[in-house]
Structures are given as C-alpha cells and as structure tokens.
Amino acid sequence: MLTFLHKMASPPHFYGLANTLGPWLAVPGYLLIAFGAFAGLFVAPPDYQQGDAFRIIYVHVPAAYLSMMAYMLMAVASGIGLIWRIKLAHAVAAAAAPLGAAFTLLALATGSIWGKPMWGTWWEWGDPRLTSELILLFLYFGYMALRSAIDDTVKADKASAVLALVGAVNVPIIHFSVEWWSSLHQGPTLVKEGGPAMDPAMLYPLLAMIVGFTLVFGAQVLRRIRTEVLYRERRTNWVRHMILTPEGES
Amino acid sequence: MDALAMGGYGAYVWSCFAMTFAVFVFNSWRARVRHRAVYRDLEVRIKAVEERL
Numbered sequence: 001m002l003t004f005l006h007k008m009a010s011p012p013h014f015y016g017l018a019n020t021l022g023p024w025l026a027v028p029g030y031l032l033i034a035f036g037a038f039a040g041l042f043v044a045p046p047d048y049q050q051g052d053a054f055r056i057i058y059v060h061v062p063a064a065y066l067s068m069m070a071y072m073l074m075a076v077a078s079g080i081g082l083i084w085r086i087k088l089a090h091a092v093a094a095a096a097a098p099l100g101a102a103f104t105l106l107a108l109a110t111g112s113i114w115g116k117p118m119w120g121t122w123w124e125w126g127d128p129r130l131t132s133e134l135i136l137l138f139l140y141f142g143y144m145a146l147r148s149a150i151d152d153t154v155k156a157d158k159a160s161a162v163l164a165l166v167g168a169v170n171v172p173i174i175h176f177s178v179e180w181w182s183s184l185h186q187g188p189t190l191v192k193e194g195g196p197a198m199d200p201a202m203l204y205p206l207l208a209m210i211v212g213f214t215l216v217f218g219a220q221v222l223r224r225i226r227t228e229v230l231y232r233e234r235r236t237n238w239v240r241h242m243i244l245t246p247e248g249e250s
Numbered sequence: 251m252d253a254l255a256m257g258g259y260g261a262y263v264w265s266c267f268a269m270t271f272a273v274f275v276f277n278s279w280r281a282r283v284r285h286r287a288v289y290r291d292l293e294v295r296i297k298a299v300e301e302r303l
Contacts, residue, residue, distance in 0.1 A: 042253060052263060053262055056262065056263055102273050106273050110269065243293050
C-alpha cells in the first residue's frame with residue numbers, strides 16, 4: 001500500500017497517469033451531461049409548483065455540489081501537503097481552486113436567476129445558504145490571491161494550505177444551513193432520510209448531471225495538475241528528458 | 251417553440267444552461283492554453299541551455 005501511494009505521489013508517474021486518465025473521465029462525463037441536459041430539459045415533467053423554472057436545478061445543483069466538493073478536495077490535499085510534505089498534494093490544491101471558484105460563481109449565478117421568478121428577488125442577504133456560498137467564493141478568491149502574491153512556491157503552498165484548512169469550516173455550514181436556520185432556500189431533496197423526494201423522471205437526469213459534472217471536473221482538474229507539476233518540476237531531469245525527446249509530451 | 255418558451259421561464263432556464271456551457275468551455279480552453287504556454291516556455295528554455303552546452 002505504501003509503495004503504491006509512494007508511486008502515485010511521484011510527479012513523473014502522476015503526470016503520465018493524468019494524461020491517460022483524462023479522456024476516460026471526460027468522454028463519459030460529457031455523454032452523461034448531454035443525456036442529463038436533454039432529459040432534464042425535454043423529458044422530465046414540469047414541477048407542479050415551479051413549472052418549467054425548476055429545470056434550472058439540472059445545472060444549479062451539480063454546480064453547487066462541485067463548489068463544495070472542489071473546496072474539500074483543496075482542503076484535504078492542503079492538509080496532506082502540510083502534514084506529509086507531499087508536493088503533489090499542493091499541486092492538486094492549487095489546480096482545484098480556479099475550477100472550484102468557477103463552479104461557485106456558476107452556482108451563485110444560476111441560483112440567483114432561479115430566485116428571481118420563484119422568490120421575486122435576485123439576492124437575499126439574510127439567507128444563510130446564499131451568504132455562506134458567497135463566502136465560499138471569497139475563500140477561493142483569497143486562496144488564489146494569496147498563492148499569486150507569494151513568489152516562493154514552498155511558502156505559497158504553506159500559507160495557502162493554512163487558509164484552505166481554516167476555510168473548510170464553511171463547507172458544512174453551507175450544507176447544513178438550510179436545516180440549522182430559517183432559509184428561503186428549499187431544504188435537502190436528494191440527501192435526506194427516506195431517500196430522495198423526487199419523481200424518478202426528474203431524479204435520473206439530475207443524477208446523470210451530477211455524475212457527469214464530477215467526471216468532467218475530474219478530467220479538468222487532472223489537466224491543471226499536469227500543468228502545475230510541469231511548472232514545479234521544471235528543473236528536474238525527467239522534465240528535461242521529456243521535452244528533449246523527439247516525441248515530446250506523451 | 252414550447253421548448254424555447256419553457257412555460258414563460260425560457261429566458262431564465264436557457265440563460266442558466268448557456269452560462270454552464272460557457273463555464274465548461276472556458277475551463278477547458280484555459281487549462282489547455284496554460285498547459286501549452288508552460289510547456290512551450292520550458293521547451294524554449296531547456297533547448298537554449300542544451301545548445302549552449
């Protein structure tokens with residue numbers, strides 16, 4: 001097991017592995033998104049209260065879920081990087097941040113667009129779910145700003161890892177905010193006691209979108225990790241050798 | 251036309267899906283461009299060093 005983990009944490013091994021894995025995640029991911037979007041837009045029946053506006057959940061829910069998952073990935077990778085001093089873990093955290101920020105922005109924008117016809121307002125400052133999700137966006141921005149403000153990669157890794165770990169406390173707050181406080185935002189629909197409270201015709205496209213978004217996120221984060229690894233390992237022999245070989249990048 | 255109208259919520263629904271599509275395209279494009287830029291930069295530097303040796 002230790003040998004396996006050691007091999008996985010090796011930058012040249014991971015660089016090649018990420019290149020191989022990427023398409024295996026991206027292709028099924030895009031296919032699932034295509035299926036989920038089609039079924040969600042044209043096959044699922046309209047909601048009895050929200051009408052066709054409910055179809056926004058097919059992009060809003062996966063984006064919101066990924067906004068939190070990307071942050072958890074960033075926090076766990078930062079923790080591993082700090083404790084075991086694994087450089088690859090810091091590269092994972094750095095690669096996940098811009099994608100997490102993009103999905104957080106998407107979740108906020110689509111939620112706001114859904115809120116206008118349903119709640120009569122684009123934004124409600126008193127709502128804990130909306131506010132905590134906005135704080136998540138600021139945490140991503142803060143993490144990326146901190147990284148880019150420090151030239152020394154090792155120092156930037158350590159400082160940003162501490163910020164990522166401290167900010168992780170916000171993720172359970174986002175998730176449980178609709179249960180802990182009175183909120184305009186609807187309560188849990190998918191993850192709840194007794195199973196999802198949705199008709200299967202609405203549920204399956206949503207599940208396809210969530211899995212599809214996750215797979216595509218995986219492919220995109222792998223590509224970004226490869227860039228991080230390449231930059232961090234620029235003075236090593238394996239990068240020199242890879243660039244000087246006629247085939248170049250495999 | 252019904253699919254476009256989405257029961258009067260067409261502008262809301264389609265703008266959300268368009269935004270999502272744009273985010274996926276941007277993320278993919280940005281990652282590709284950045285990787286290529288880093289790779290090309292290293293290629294130039296390493297080959298320059300090799301030529302000097």
